[in-house]
Amino acid sequence: MTQQQFNPPFDRSAPCPACQHEVRSVSALIHNLLNRCDVGSSTIRDGKAWVRLWDLRHTTFPAALTVPHPVADELMAVGRALVEATEDMTSDGLTIKGSAEIRARVEALIPRAAAASDAFNALSVMHFDDQRHCSGSHQNILREWKGYSWNGHVPGANLGGEYNYTVEVVSEGGDIAHTACGTHLKLHDHFKQNIARDPEFYGQVWCPSCRQNVPMWQFEISEAPHA
Ligand SMILES: [Zn+2]
Ligand SMILES: [Zn+2]
Known part of the structure; x- marks a missing residue:
């Protein structure tokens, strides 16, 4: 029996890992975090990075990838590493704080996060360029x-x-x-x-x-x- 493919991108090429909503959420949160960092020098640039990390800690990671893909895998792994690195972050409801140790652990992950985010961008572009990924009814x-x-x-x-x-x-x-x-x-x-x-x-x-x-x-x- 021939296997028919109904997944996006509908053209019999490999299915798209960026269609999975939780994967895109984690990707967006890592992207937002990196916008608050200086990637060249691997440093956190401003205090809003802590808010982004807080958001990342509170997002739902996919239990499994619906479309296994090494690039999406690495992005989720680095996302989980960031969550682990910020285990003892605190918030009193007004300010979100991180210690010098947390900062050092996060900053050590910046180059890896940036590489994973850039690699995932290529998949993301394919996803958003094709309206059919978002909704089967769009053309x-x-x-x-x-x-x-x-x-x-x-x-x-x-x-x-x-x-x-x-x-x-x-x-x-x-x-x-x-x-x-x-x-x-x-x-x-x-x-x-x-x-x-x-x-x-x-x-x-x-x-x-x-x-x-x-x-x-x-x-x-x-x-x-x-x-
Ligand atoms: Zn897609
Ligand atoms: Zn005409």
Whole structure:
């Protein structure tokens, strides 16, 4: 019997560990903690780090990963190590305190936490770029997309940065054509890579001539887009 895959990302590639809610929560809390640290010098930068650590102590870690993955495993392990390192933290309801010993134990874990957080970011980007992960009923819409993405915690790792995924109207050729209005579109490689990996990645396309989102099936793909 052939095993069918229903898990995101729905394209028969490996299922996504970032779909698990508790994993994303722990990831977000570690990310927030690192924003209060100076990763380069492995030090806690400001007092809000204690609040972040308090939050991490009070979050629910997943009992098990629904999708076993070494990167998610390491992130959960470093999260648990941070919880252990802060075992004797105190709060009187107003201020959260940590001793010099706790600070030293946490600071020793910063490089490992930063590396794990940056590695998990790649999985997280894939997760949030595909609307179908969040809800099976959502469709990805192919349209021009630009902005800045997060640069990572580890200095010099050069994650993210500026992106500008273009969709150009061309008089002929291009990569896809709207059969209803005859508009040809030339796509940035980002879109072509997604379509090549998963022909059903995009459910809809923004047609600049029709000025609306139309179903992907109304488009003719000029030639199999390749990455
Ligand atoms: Zn996912
Ligand atoms: Zn159109």
